[in-house]
Amino acid sequence: MNYFAGILGLLTIDAFKHDLVQYFGVAVMTLSAIFAVLALTYFKRWKWLFGEWLTSLDPKRIGVMYIAVAVLMLLKAGTDAGMMRLQQSISVGNNQGFLKASHYQQVFSAHGTTMIFFAAMGLMFGLINIGVPLLIGSRDVAFPFLNSVSFWLFVSAMLLLNTSLAIGDFSGAGWLAYPPLSELQFSPSTGVDYWIWSLQIAGIGSLLSGINFIVTIIKNRAKGMTLMKMPMFVWSVFGSMTLVIFAFPILTVTITLLYLDRLLGMHFFTGAGGGNPMMYVNLIWAWGHPEVYILILPAFGIFSEIVATFSRKRLFGYTSMVWAIWAIVLLSFTVWLHHFFTMGSGADVNGFFGIMTMIIAIPTGVKIFNWLFTMFRGRIKFASPMIWFMGFIILFSIGGIAGVLLAVPPADFQLNNSLFLVAHFHSMIVSGVLFGYFAGLTYWFPKIYGFSVKDKIGKYAAYFWIVGFIVAFVPLYILGILGATRRMNHYSSSLGFQPLFIVAGIGVLIIGAGLFIQLIQIITSIRDRKKLQDKTGDPWNGRTLEWSIPSPAPEYSYAILPIIKERDQFWNEKQDENNSKIQKKFKNFSMPKNSYLGLVIAFFAFSLGFAAVWHILWLFIFGLLGIISIIIIRSLDENRDRLVTFDDLSKVDQLALGKEQ
Amino acid sequence: MKKIKILFFCLIPLLIIYIGYLYLKTVNIAVLNPKGEIALKEKNLILFALTLSLFVLVPVFVMLIAFSIKYNEKNTKAKYSPNFDHSRIFESIWWGIPTILIIILSIVTWQSSHSLDPYKAINSPKPTLNIQVVSMDWKWLFIYPDSEIASVNDLTIPINTPVNLEITSDAPMNQLWIPQLAGQIMSMPGMVTHLNLIGNETGTFRGMSSNISGQGFSGMTFNAHVVSDVNYQNWINSARKSPNVLNKKGYQALNVDSEYVPATYYSYASPDLFGYIYNKYMSPSNGNINTGMGN
Numbered sequence: 001m002n003y004f005a006g007i008l009g010l011l012t013i014d015a016f017k018h019d020l021v022q023y024f025g026v027a028v029m030t031l032s033a034i035f036a037v038l039a040l041t042y043f044k045r046w047k048w049l050f051g052e053w054l055t056s057l058d059p060k061r062i063g064v065m066y067i068a069v070a071v072l073m074l075l076k077a078g079t080d081a082g083m084m085r086l087q088q089s090i091s092v093g094n095n096q097g098f099l100k101a102s103h104y105q106q107v108f109s110a111h112g113t114t115m116i117f118f119a120a121m122g123l124m125f126g127l128i129n130i131g132v133p134l135l136i137g138s139r140d141v142a143f144p145f146l147n148s149v150s151f152w153l154f155v156s157a158m159l160l161l162n163t164s165l166a167i168g169d170f171s172g173a174g175w176l177a178y179p180p181l182s183e184l185q186f187s188p189s190t191g192v193d194y195w196i197w198s199l200q201i202a203g204i205g206s207l208l209s210g211i212n213f214i215v216t217i218i219k220n221r222a223k224g225m226t227l228m229k230m231p232m233f234v235w236s237v238f239g240s241m242t243l244v245i246f247a248f249p250i251l252t253v254t255i256t257l258l259y260l261d262r263l264l265g266m267h268f269f270t271g272a273g274g275g276n277p278m279m280y281v282n283l284i285w286a287w288g289h290p291e292v293y294i295l296i297l298p299a300f301g302i303f304s305e306i307v308a309t310f311s312r313k314r315l316f317g318y319t320s321m322v323w324a325i326w327a328i329v330l331l332s333f334t335v336w337l338h339h340f341f342t343m344g345s346g347a348d349v350n351g352f353f354g355i356m357t358m359i360i361a362i363p364t365g366v367k368i369f370n371w372l373f374t375m376f377r378g379r380i381k382f383a384s385p386m387i388w389f390m391g392f393i394i395l396f397s398i399g400g401i402a403g404v405l406l407a408v409p410p411a412d413f414q415l416n417n418s419l420f421l422v423a424h425f426h427s428m429i430v431s432g433v434l435f436g437y438f439a440g441l442t443y444w445f446p447k448i449y450g451f452s453v454k455d456k457i458g459k460y461a462a463y464f465w466i467v468g469f470i471v472a473f474v475p476l477y478i479l480g481i482l483g484a485t486r487r488m489n490h491y492s493s494s495l496g497f498q499p500l501f502i503v504a505g506i507g508v509l510i511i512g513a514g515l516f517i518q519l520i521q522i523i524t525s526i527r528d529r530k531k532l533q534d535k536t537g538d539p540w541n542g543r544t545l546e547w548s549i550p551s552p553a554p555e556y557s558y559a560i561l562p563i564i565k566e567r568d569q570f571w572n573e574k575q576d577e578n579n580s581k582i583q584k585k586f587k588n589f590s591m592p593k594n595s596y597l598g599l600v601i602a603f604f605a606f607s608l609g610f611a612a613v614w615h616i617l618w619l620f621i622f623g624l625l626g627i628i629s630i631i632i633i634r635s636l637d638e639n640r641d642r643l644v645t646f647d648d649l650s651k652v653d654q655l656a657l658g659k660e661q
Numbered sequence: 662m663k664k665i666k667i668l669f670f671c672l673i674p675l676l677i678i679y680i681g682y683l684y685l686k687t688v689n690i691a692v693l694n695p696k697g698e699i700a701l702k703e704k705n706l707i708l709f710a711l712t713l714s715l716f717v718l719v720p721v722f723v724m725l726i727a728f729s730i731k732y733n734e735k736n737t738k739a740k741y742s743p744n745f746d747h748s749r750i751f752e753s754i755w756w757g758i759p760t761i762l763i764i765i766l767s768i769v770t771w772q773s774s775h776s777l778d779p780y781k782a783i784n785s786p787k788p789t790l791n792i793q794v795v796s797m798d799w800k801w802l803f804i805y806p807d808s809e810i811a812s813v814n815d816l817t818i819p820i821n822t823p824v825n826l827e828i829t830s831d832a833p834m835n836q837l838w839i840p841q842l843a844g845q846i847m848s849m850p851g852m853v854t855h856l857n858l859i860g861n862e863t864g865t866f867r868g869m870s871s872n873i874s875g876q877g878f879s880g881m882t883f884n885a886h887v888v889s890d891v892n893y894q895n896w897i898n899s900a901r902k903s904p905n906v907l908n909k910k911g912y913q914a915l916n917v918d919s920e921y922v923p924a925t926y927y928s929y930a931s932p933d934l935f936g937y938i939y940n941k942y943m944s945p946s947n948g949n950i951n952t953g954m955g956n
Contacts, residue, residue, distance in 0.1 A: 101876045174873050180850060181833035186875055271850030271942045277834060278849065311732070314746035320756070342836055342845045344779065344854040351774035355767040362759045368721060369755035375728040377742045382733065390729065397721050401714040408770050410777035411707045413844020414692050414700070417836055417871040478681075483691035483840040485871040490879045495867070496688035 009616035010190060015168040021083075021099065026166045055594040057144040058555045060448055062151045063129030067441065069158060070122025073114050076162070078515065080111035085472075085505040092501075093493030104489035105172030106191065110161070112175025113195060117202050118158050120295050120429065123437040125154070125209055128237050128298060130444055132213060134546035134553065135231045137222025137562040142215035144592040145634065146208055152602030153205030160609045161198040164191065168613070171195035174487065176284050177258070179269035179277045184262045190613050193262065196255045197609035203251050210244030213237060222545070224564035231544045231567075232308075232321055236301025239325040240294045243332060247290035254283040259612070278343060285336040293332040295429065297325060299436025300367055303392065306385045306439050307371045309540050311378030314568060317370040324363035324370075331360040341409040342416050350409040357407035361400065368393065383540070384458030388439035391466035392431050399427020402477065420480025423473045430469055438462070438518070446534040450552035454532065457521040464514030472507025475500035543571035550652040556591055556644055559653040586649075586657050590641040601630050691840035696862040696887065699777065699843040706773055713766055717759060779846050780855045783823035789857075790818065793935040794828040796835035796848040796870060799877025800922040802915070804907075804930045810900045811907045811930035813915070814883035814922055819893035820863055826856040829939040831916060836872035839885045845871055851942030860887030877920035884924070900926040907934060 018026070040046050053061055087104055091097025099107065133141055141147050164170040171191040173182040182192045217238050221230070230238075257268040258280065267273035269280040308315040315321065337345065337353035371393070380386065402424040406412050415421060438461075446452045479500050484491070491497055525532055538547040545562055546553070548570045566572060608623025610616070646654065695701040732739050775781070782789055793804040794816075804811045816839075818824050828837055830848040838845040843858035860866075870881035888896065903926040905911060911927065912934060931937075 101879065105873065105876070105878075172875075178834055178872075181873065181875060186833050271830075271833075274943065278852070312734075312741075313743045316746050317752050318746065320752050340847070343847050343849075346780065347775040347778040350778075351771045354770040354774060358763045358766055358770065362756070362763055365717060365759045366752075366755050370752075372721065372724045372728060373748075373751060374746075375732055376724075377740050377745055378732050379734045379739075379741050379743075380729060380732050382729070390725065393721065393725050397718055401711065401718055404714050404766070405707055405710050408706055408710050408766070409774045410703050410844065411710055413777075413779065413846070414703045414707065414840060416845055417838075478685075481690055481692045482688055483838070483867060483869075485838070485869060487873045488879045492882070496684075499684060 007616075007618070009611070009614040009619075011167070011614045011616070015190075016166070019100070019103065021103065022165065029162065029165065050596075051594070054599055055148075055596045057140075057148050057592045057594060059129040059133050059141050059144070059147060060553060060555075060557075062147055063126040063131075064448060066122050066126030066129060066151060066154065069155060070119050070126060073118035073122060073158060075515070077111050077114035077119055078512065080107050080114065082508055082512065083107050084111065085501070085508045087489060088491075088501045089498070089505045091490045092498050096490060099489065101489045102169075102172055105174075105487070106170040108487055109171045109174055109177075109195070110164075113171075113199070114161065115429075116175065116291070116295075117199060118154075118161070120433050120437075121202070121206060122154065122158075123434075123441075124240075124295055124298050125150070125206075127302065127437060127440045127444070128209075128213060128241075130448060131233055131302075131440070131546075132216060132237055133220070134447065134549075134557055135234050135544050136217065136220060136225060137545045137558060137564065138216065138220035139556050139558055139561070139589070139591065140220070141212055142219055143212050145595055145598065145640070146212050148595065148598035149601055150205040150209040150212065152598040153201050153208070153605055156602040156606040156609065157198045157200075157202035157205065159606055160201065160613075161194065163610065164194040164198075168194065176288060178284075179258065179261070179275075179280050180271040182258060183270050184265075185270070185272075193259065193613040196259045196262075197612050199255055200252065200259075201605050201609050203248050203255075206244055207248040207252070210241040210248065213241045214245065217241075222562045222564050228319075228322070229564055229567050231301075232304035232315055232318070233298070233301035233544075235322055235325055236297040236304070239329045240297040242329055243290045243294045243297070246333070247287045247294065250283055251287040251291075254280060254287065263615070281340055281343065282336065285339045286333070289336040289339065290332045292425075292428065293328055295433045296436075297328065299433045299440075300325070302436045302440040302443070303371060303389055304367075305544065306389055306443055307374045308568075309443075309542050310381045310383060310386045310389075311375045312381070312541065313374055313378035315370070316373040316376070317366075318567065320366055321370055324366045327363040328360060331356060331363070335360060338407055338412070340416075341412045347409075354407050354409045354412075358404060361404060361407075364400065368397065383442075384455050384462055385439035385443050387459050387462040387466075388435045388442075391462060391469075392435040392439075395427050395431030395435075395466070395469060399424055399431065402427065415480060417486055418480035419476040419484045419486055422486045423476035423480065426469075426473055426476075430473075435462075435465070438465075443540065444546075446539045446551050447537075447546055447553050448551075449529075450534055451525065451529040451532040452534055452539055453521050453525040454528070457517060457524065461514050461517040461521060464510055464517055468507050468510030468512075468514055470507070471510055472504050475504040475507070479504075541574075543568040545570055548573075550650070550656075554650040554653060556589070556649075559649050559657060560586055586646055588643055588645045590643050593640055593642050595634070595640075597630050597634050601627055604630065691867065695841055696864055696866060697842040697858055697860045698783065699858050700841055701861075702773075702777055703844055706769070706777070709769065710766060713762055716762055779843070779857055781857060782825065783857050783859050785821070785823045785859070787822045789823045789825050791825050791827065792816070792818070794826050794837060794848065795935070795938055796828070796830040796832055796837070796874070796881070797916060798832040798875060798918045799870075799881045799920050801837070801868070801870070801881065801883050804935055805897070806930075806932055806935070808897050808901075809930055809932060810897060811927040811934075812900060813925040813927075815886070815924035815926070816868060816883060817886040817888060817893065817896045818860055819890050820860055820887050822890075823857060823859050826858070827935065828854045828856060829935070831938050833874045834872050835870040835874045835881065837868065838871045839866055839868040841866040842885060842887075847872065851939055853939055860885075863887050863889060877918065880921035901928045903928040907931060 084107055087097040087099045169189050169191045171177055173187055173192060177192055177195055180186055217234055260266045261268050261270055267275035269275050269277045304315055335353060335357045338357045341350050406415055442453055442458055479497060484497055534551040537550040604623045604626030607619050611619035611623055693704055695704050791806055793806060795802040800813050802813055803816050828848045830850045835848045836845045837848055842860055843856055846854050846856040864887055866885045868883045868885045905927045907927040907930040
């Protein structure tokens with residue numbers, strides 16, 4: 001067996017041979033990279049990029065970088081979706097479409113993996129980085145350097161995944177790579193190894209972030225902010241990150257075992273040799289189901305903030321909401337089997353997991369009713385975040401109903417692995433997760449950049465997304481009922497599926513137009529940033545702490561840390577004219593210095609991952625030793641902080657504080 | 662002008678629904694067009710759960726639309742209570758009513774999980790027909806142990822006769838699905854799963870794999886024929902005339918990667934073949950085709 005062989009391992013010239021479609025992808029990727037490098041050089045922005053962004057430990061900047069990477073990945077995986085829709089629209093009867101079966105399978109595997117791990121997780125961690133410290137009245141996260149390491153691990157995992165496009169191939173075993181298909185016997189190329197190591201690195205990054213944000217929420221809250229005074233977004237992140245630290249180790253172990261199967265010929269999950277592929281399916285969903293809630297809880301939190309703000313009303317049923325979050329956290333670990341009722345576990349087991357799955361619908365329903373009653377007797381301003389919210393409620397409820405059908409095991413026997421299922425989980429993840437994050441991006445944009453994005457264009461984008469979603473996914477619900485399975489690269493013309501696939505393809509184009517409008521929105525807003533400037537620091541008439549500081553928020557966020565007496569304190573202060581703020585005197589504080597070591601760790605992590613994929617022993621050791629050395633170097637560095645005095649504050653803060661000084 | 666706009670926005674969905682209706686008349690809505698008792702009960706269950714879910718969906722939609730019109734900031738006459746954030750009665754309602762609906766659905770779930778357990782034999786005056794199914798790269802093998810014949814990508818069963826499919830895989834995981842007869846069940850190497858089904862109308866129904874199993878996955882379709890008892894006997898007899906034999910050599914020849922395999926018949930299938938196929942994954946030493954095979 002070829003464990004770790006030769007100077008280049010398994011890497012040969014064949015790894016660079018592709019078909020035309022793949023070459024095109026590689027060319028687009030390479031050209032964009034070259035263009036970016038040229039642009040940076042031409043505008044002399046390298047120093048700025050490195051000094052102010054890449055080495056920054058400011059969670060707001062790290063958040064922005066997360067979001068930038070995630071948006072790129074959203075575009076890339078969206079292109080994958082477009083390719084799938086095009087293939088399925090034309091590959092009928094005698095026409096085999098423009099993608100070979102093996103390539104098509106790589107495309108849908110990459111689509112799922114990229115969307116979940118790099119688009120959705122990236123947007124989520126981006127928004128958490130921006131939102132959590134601001135909302136709890138903290139200057140920073142608990143472990144600023146660890147935060148940077150998490151981000152850079154995320155980037156190196158992303159690069160590793162995309163390297164598979166140019167060097168070798170990607171896994172064709174679906175986004176969860178069920179064995180035995182993902183075992184060496186059936187997937188002999190290094191595609192599955194790319195999948196494993198990309199998830200391995202991203203997963204470690206997520207786990208570190210999970211720990212970081214839990215500690216941040218527990219330790220860094222402003223004085224007086226007891227748990228039950230926390231904004232709902234912070235609660236939801238608390239729930240989500242709790243899930244991260246319990247679920248992600250399962251993923252890490254499971255794919256490590258799969259890698260050992262592939263590298264050392266072990267038999268954890270192989271069909272042969274006493275291995276048990278069913279164990280893998282259980283383990284991967286024991287992570288995979290909580291993962292869905294990891295993504296959606298922060299989106300729920302964002303909607304909670306948005307609905308209260310734009311209804312100009314206190315969030316309805318705060319205590320109910322908190323209980324609902326923790327009910328979801330707990331229950332999300334008790335439902336994983338509903339992904340494979342068809343495995344034949346027996347009626348008792350299926351019945352139990354079916355019922356648990358339905359129970360989780362109760363707290364989710366409670367959240368929806370609480371949002372609706374936040375709107376009740378409010379004064380609702382329909383800015384674009386509210387349009388995303390409306391779309392979310394409609395599409396998410398429909399998807400939820402589909403989910404209840406899928407939760408009844410005998411009904412699931414007819415719907416599982418059909419396109420009905422695909423439509424269901426896209427309803428949850430696109431309208432729940434993605435719409436929530438888009439709403440959050442619009443909502444917090446002025447706080448980060450100091451100017452708002454154009455709301456009207458944002459509304460059009462939301463309408464395109466909502467209509468596009470309906471056009472793209474209602475046909476898939478119907479196709480599932482017609483008996484169309486997921487992941488087909490070809491089907492018989494006599495089935496009459498083609499018209500629906502074409503309609504679904506048109507839907508994807510409409511969604512694409514929505515994405516394009518969002519890009520236009522950002523570009524034109526940057527152009528007109530003077531006009532859109534947020535001078536008050538409170539553009540939405542907000543309720544939570546972040547709106548009490550100037551926009552754009554300075555690196556240290558709060559010149560003077562706030563003291564909390566009640567929920568929605570900032571809103572109440574605004575209502576009460578006589579409220580004389582007790583001003584604390586400014587005291588010098590320390591902030592972490594920038595560090596490039598996160599970037600270096602990412603370089604070593606990438607080397608390690610690439611070496612593991614191609615079995616290059618020396619590079620693997622190089623990567624491993626590199627990571628260990630950097631951790632030691634950083635641990636011994638005692639000169640990590642810098643002092644911020646009154647003179648270092650932003651002009652706005654100096655002016656505001658100047659009266660008291 | 663406004664009226665025309667509203668009319669326009671009402672007409673478009675109606676038109677789309679009408680076109681959708683015309684389209685759906687031309688296709689076979691497999692899941693809603695069951696031809697066997699099991700698929701029929703599964704369809705009824707789907708419709709029942711859907712109806713029950715509407716009790717939550719409709720109020721949500723009504724409230725969403727009503728609240729967003731009534732409490733729009735432009736409507737300054739609407740009541741505004743910015744501090745109204747808690748009501749024991751309201752919150753009890755939406756913890757309570759969904760809980761009641763879920764309790765009802767849970768009872769149905771528990772009962773139907775048992776009554777429609779794919780492992781459960783179907784009650785019928787006729788004796789159950791056993792058929793062994795093997796998913797291979799990339800085709801389905803059906804072995805009829807009682808008649809000692811076999812077929813590839815053709816499942817023929819007699820009408821109104823309960824059928825017990827014993828399913829395993831000599832390939833990655835697959836999932837057997839014949840929407841008009843019964844729901845899906847996985848096929849896995851080294852494991853035997855069961856699917857009990859019955860065909861109550863004659864006809865030809867599409868069957869397929871619904872779990873990705875590699876390159877030839879999309880071509881893993883077959884026809885399930887439900888035929889009269891006489892035609893079933895005729896089918897067995899005609900299969901017996903086939904020159905192909907599924908002994909050790911025949912199985913070796915079949916067990917190579919192939920895609921879009923047309924229906925093929927075997928006049929003889931070794932009675933030990935199925936046991937051999939799922940047993941060969943059970944121990945590391947047992948990779949030899951000779952083990953366990955008669956003939």
